[in-house]
Amino acid sequence: MNELSKKEQYDLEKRQKLDIRKQTKKSGKTRQFLKIGLIVVLFVAGLGVLAFLVSKNPADKTEDIISRNGLHWHPELSIYIKGQKQEIPADIGLGFREEPIHTHDAMGVIHLEFSGLVVREDAKLANFFQIWGKQFNSNCIFKFCNGSEGKIKFSVNGKENNEFENYIMRDGDKIEIKYE
Ligand SMILES: [Zn+2]
Structure with a gap:
């Protein structure tokens, strides 16, 4: 079965x-x-x-782009400490590594020589001081800081400016830093 x-x-x-x-x-x-x-x-x-x-690439926004095919600008910088003009030496940024921000002479002319895409951040005055290895901000120039001895004054093309190290340099600018 x-x-x-x-x-x-x-x-x-x-x-x-x-x-x-x-x-x-x-x-x-x-x-x-x-x-x-x-x-x-x-x-x-x-x-x-x-x-x-x-x-x-936070800076790579269209409004931050200064140039798409490089630039060669010459702003001028002068620094006075208590009325005395300070030397800005030749060949800053032209050592072993050639920086896009540099000097050729001691006349205070800053050379901005960039190729390709250039953004606002690249032309910041702080970059020059960083390459130079000197201090500059709203509080100090070199070792001179705001206090009873003096105060920093920053101007561009004869106009007082409160951007200090964050200032974005332009071709032909006359930039002045005073401590007095
Ligand atoms: Zn140049």
């Missing part, structure tokens, strides 16, 4: 089919999960790349 009846055989086949269907349904669900997972991963990765690009 091992033979299955027709009814039993039919039931068995039906059950097997159901099992197969269940399995494929399950793997279909897994596939869908993977698909959603992949989309989420790609989306997050995309956001990450975007954030990286933005953080890497």
